[in-house]
Amino acid sequence: MRTKTHIGRTTAGEQGDVVVFLIGMRINRFWAVHRWLPVFLAMPxxxxxxxxxxSLGLLNHVLLSxxxxxxxxxxxxxxxxxLLAYAxxxxxxxxxxxxxxxxYLRNSKGHVGLWHETYVVPEGSYETIYGDMPEYGLAKAYGVASLAEGVHAKDRLKI
Incomplete structure (x- = not known):
């Protein structure tokens, strides 16, 4: 599926608080596939x-390595x-x-690591800019808005 590239500078369309949840795993011992593969397959x-x-509340996700x-x-x-209700x-x-x-983690003896972080970012405390990009990250979650000429990061951050 081909995604539409938005030419020029854009920003995420949402106004209000943003909830960002990061979750990750680290394979500490590659050879212990039976220990980390079940953890790896749970997320998809x-x-x-x-x-x-x-209606469960996930707006978008991005996979990173x-x-x-x-x-x-x-x-x-x-x-x-x-987020908490789903969990x-x-x-x-x-x-x-x-x-x-x-x-798995209790029995893995350090073969796989797992972590998560949750951020509730108040309105005015985040800013986004995308140049010649398809909808990505926060813009994919909340939609894309045009970025007015002469508006800078400090204006979007309301500082």
Whole structure:
């Protein structure tokens, strides 16, 4: 599928707080595939579930690789309440996998690492700019807006 490139400078369209959730894993021992592969495969299942039902609150996600060992998913959420509700919902794919992943980590003896960070960024405390880019990151989550000529990062950050 070909994505439309927005020529010129654009910014993300949303006004308001932004919820960013980072989750990642690090393969500490490549040879222990049976320890890290189940952890690696859990995330696509959850992302598929979240993508099918937008009412759960995930607006967009970006997959990143920091190295052959490290994988990160940047997620943009509608609200912290929806993020926390999904994490705790017994009917979600997250709920049973979280228990399994905790068991894998307890038994892995350091073969795989897992981490997450959650940021609730108040309006006026973030800014975005995209030059000749398709919708990406926050702009894919909230839509693209034109960027007025002469408007600078300090204007968008309201500092």
């Amino acid at each position: 299942m959850m992302l598929k579930e979240l993508s099918r039902d937008r 920091g190295s052959p060992r490290t994988y990160v998913v940047v997620q943009y959420w509608e609200s912290k309440e929806k 705790a919902a017994p009917e979600s794919k997250h709920h049973p996998w979280w228990g399994r992943i905790n068991r």
